Amino acid sequence: MRLSTATCLAAVHSRDARFDGWFVTAVRSTRIYCRPSCPATPPRADRIDFLPSAAAAVARGYRACKRCLPDATPGSPEWNVRDDLVARAMRLIADGVVEREGVEGLSRRLGYSSRQIERVVSEQLGAGPLAMARSQRAQTARILIETTAMPFADIAFAAGFGSIRSMNDVVRTTFALTPTQLRARRSPLRATDPPAWHRIDLRLPMRLPFWPDNVFGHLVATGVPGVEEWRDGAYRRTLRLTYGAGIVALRPAPDHVGTTVWLRDVRDLQTAVSRCRFLLDLDADPQAVDAALARDPRLAPMIAAAPGRRVPHTTDPVEMALRIVLGQQISTRAARTHAARLTAALGETISDPGGRLTGLFPTAEVVAGAPDDVLAMPTTRKRTLRSLARALADEEIDVSPGADWTRTRTRLLDVPGIGPWSVESIAMRALGDPDAFPATDLAVRRILERIGPPAGNWRPWRAYVTQHLWATLDHETNHLPTMEASA
Incomplete structure (x- = not known):
C-alpha cells in the first residue's frame, strides 16, 4: 500500500501505532529514524523522510531511535x-x-x-x-x-x-x-537451563486490539500430544528448524506475547521468531480488517464482541498440510490421535527442558514411506496422505512462505482425495491466505444458512470471517484454555 505524505504526517502527529511497521520516520537533522508512534516530539515536516522500511533507513545512514526501538515493531501487514x-x-x-x-x-x-x-x-x-x-x-x-551470556x-x-x-x-x-x-541490558541466565539448550526470553509485539481466545483455543484443542501442549498459561510446541530442533512457549499478554524459545542452535533464532509471529498472525492489521468487515450488519455484532480476532496459522506448513488431510472427515479428537500415533512411531524424539513435549512431527518424506500399521485409516485416505506427502517431499507442491497461493491450490486439487475443504483449510492455516474460505465446512454452511450468503465485501478477509462464524459455536476451539492440557 502506497501511503501519501499527508497520511504519514497525520500518523506521526497523532502517534498512531496502527502504522508501525508500514513505514519509518527518518529525521534528517538528527539522522535518527523512528516508528510513527514514537513518544518523542514530532519534528518539523520539512525535516522528515518517510521510508518504507528500517533497512532503507539504515542504508541511508540513519540510526534507530533508542526510545521507540523501530527495529522491533510488528512486520508490515x-x-x-x-x-x-x-x-x-x-x-x-x-x-x-x-x-x-x-x-x-x-x-x-x-x-x-x-x-x-x-x-x-x-x-x-x-x-x-x-x-x-x-x-x-x-x-x-x-x-x-x-x-544471553x-x-x-x-x-x-x-x-x-x-x-x-x-x-x-x-x-x-x-x-x-x-x-x-x-x-549491559542482558537478563541473567537461569542456572537450571540444561546445557544442551539455549534459552532466550523475548516479547513479540503486535498491533492492537488482539483477541487471543480463538487463536490459542484452536491451537490447544487441535494440538498433537507430544508435539503441542498448554502448560502454565502458555501454548508450547516443538519446532523443526534449519540447524536443529527447537521448543517455544507463547503466553498471551495485553500488549504482547511473552515468548520463551529453547534452541539447539541459536542460528535458528530469526526463523523461530518469524514462524511464531506467523503462527499467531501477529503482523495483521486488526483495525483495518475489523473496519472492513463491520460494514456488513450481520458481522458487526460479532466483531464488536471480539475485536482483533486473528487466524491461527502454523510454524510448519508441511506439517499442517499433512495434518489437515489426516483429519479429513473425522473428529478433532480422532485427528489428534492419528497425528500423535504418527509422531510417536516416525517422529524425531527430543527432550523437553520445560514440559512434557516428546518429539517433532515426521517429515513429508518419512510420512510418504510410512508402513500400513502406522496409518490406521481407510485405504483411500491412506493413499491420499501418501500422495500429498510425496508431492511435498519432492517439492511438486509448495506450501513455503514464498508459495504462489493460486498455483498451490491448483496442485493440491490434482491430488486424488483432496477436495475444496482441505484446499481452503491448507490455504488458511499453512499458506496464510487471508481470503481463504472453507465454504464447504459443515459448521460454516449451517451458519450461512442462518445468516445468509457471503457478501462481496468480505474479500479479501474471508479467513477472518471464518473465525468469527466459528466463534458463534460453543466449542473449545473458541475459548482460551483455563486448565493444563495433557501432553
Missing part, C-alpha cells in the same frame, strides 16, 4: 495480504532464506533472476534483499546480546555475520550503541 513477487520474497526473507541460501537461493525459490528480485524489492522497500536480511541480522544479534564471537556467527568486527560495525551503525553497551 501488507505481506500477509499480497501474493505478488515482492510479498512472496519478503515472506521468504523473514523466514531466513537469504541468510541460509543467499540471494541466489531466494531467486531460485521464486523462479526469477537475482537481478530482477533485487530491482523489484528495492523499488518497493527502498533496500534490496541483502539489506533487508542485514537488518534482520542486526536485530537477531541485539536479542542474543541482550538476553554468549561470547560476542559466537553471537556474530549465530546472527550470520562473517566476523565479530562486522557485527560490531553493523550494531554500532544501526543502534548507535556498541555490543558491550547492549550487553
